[in-house]
Amino acid sequence: MPLTTTDVERFEAARPRLESIAYRMLGSSAEAEDLVQETYLRWQAADIGRIEVPDAWLTKVLTNLCLNHLTSARVRRETYIGQWLPEPLLEGDPMLGPAETAEQRESVSYAVLTLMERLTPNERAVYVLKEAFAYGHREIAEILDISEASSQQVFSRAKKHVAGGKARTEVDEVAAKRIVEEFLAAATSGQTEPLVKLLSSDALAIGDGGGRVPAKATPFHGALAVAKFLRGLFKPAESKRRMLGGAAPEVYATTANGSPALVIVVEGRVFGIMCLEHGERGIVAVRSQVNPDKLHRATEIWASTRRGEPLALNGW
Template identity: 50%
Template sequence: MFEEQRPRLFGVAYRMLGSAVEAEDVVQDAFLRWHKADRVEVPAAWLTKVVTNLCLNRLASARVTRERYVGAWLPEPVLTAGGVLGPLETVEQRDLVSLGFLVVLERLSPPERAVFVLREAFGHPHREIAEILDVDEAHSRQLHSRARKHIAETRRRFAADQGQHRRIVDRFLAATLDGDMAGLERLLADDVVSWADGGGTTTAARRPIVGKTKVLRYLLGFHARPEATLVAAEVAEVNGQPAALVRFGDGLAAVFAPEIQDGLVVALRLVVSPAKLAYADTQAK
């Protein structure tokens, strides 16, 4: 019975934490508690409550850690074509697991994030959410309302055409690897912003790079590196959206996740931290 629930529990934990490795740890911890528990009348509800509260405990300590994080913090990318995060059949489902959206969720308080994930991603009614969080139903609704307001204030909506998104990412990847300045200029929006997560262990810009000229110079720097001719690259579905996977030797070296609006790259998230890439690297092998 636990194995039947495992994919959903992992999906809840990942959306809460933005870390696949931590989500696996939480699910394993929930399994140990399940194994030791006496008779559970409603296993799915019991396990959801356990996982949610384990995530809330981790989020409380994670805020201190992330305040000391070197450079930009980005979620761990996950290859989602295999359904590891559950069905991503609609625009809304894909958007709710995108790297950009998970960054926005970081702005919420842990209880707001829990309510939002359980309500928006998994469709739990407020009555069930209130029981999971040990609050009354009115408070659950209030947390949900606050979460939606915070997200609306900070989140831009992006075009939903997956086919066009894939074609632009293909062109973006080819232009970056070829050092095609003209091609990149045509793809980048004037106000494009690039974030890079190296975790302090890999060379990466520690502050956002803003504007077409600066982002263009930054991307062309990859082509100029000696190892650029030795990399292999492909486009795959990452967190519900097309993204570029760059390999060096046997390992995953980078994930480029562009956000597209009106046919242009308006935001770029680059994950190069080996720790952040470990889960996706394992998936890809």
């Protein structure tokens, strides 16, 4: 039976929430959109008159599609070239979802999304539904076809696995811009000392090029090693200009997944996003996404954003 206008409107009202759930579970906006569209096709084929609670039905269908996808994704990522990082979302992207509570903001932070790679598919589902969307364990148990006690146990395990992602401190827009500006000034100074002062002693730097853009295959650990890497990364060179097609990059300060971030733009396209995880001891992690396959949505969002003036990039 064809969907009525009311049926379509009901699904579209749920779409933003469904996309946000899927993004948190998968770390990819494109995959999230695909699975939400598959959920719509299931909705279209269902006997909607017999569905008592449409939102619960849609969440259950989407979550199980995500679980199946995550199982196959683990196999694909074994052959991924270099380090795998989730897709960052820029400030204002509706797919980031609810951000009223500290738990909701933390659950979509870039650090936590990265750490969620340690979780089993079920642990991801329970963590996202409980922490970000405040589902009760009884509701989660019905969605995943497990007992309420099992849901509680799985959530406890998931929380322990992502506990390391709590190192960051929350910053507002003004503080985020200041952190980015200080970082960029230090990174383009040509010296390691200014960077070392901004970094925690156990700082980490990691990048994802997906085999499409050069990125170091192994992370850098420790303030001095990270500082030396960043000094070289921001040093102008003819090879870098050729990689950018001869165009001069523009660097902007913003936030991505709630953390301070540098956005590198080349001729209107987002070339890279560098997320700075900031804690009480300084910058504890620098995670860079330069895989073009994971920056399409960022480019679209950037095109419709009031961006302000680019930051000074010495030597470029």
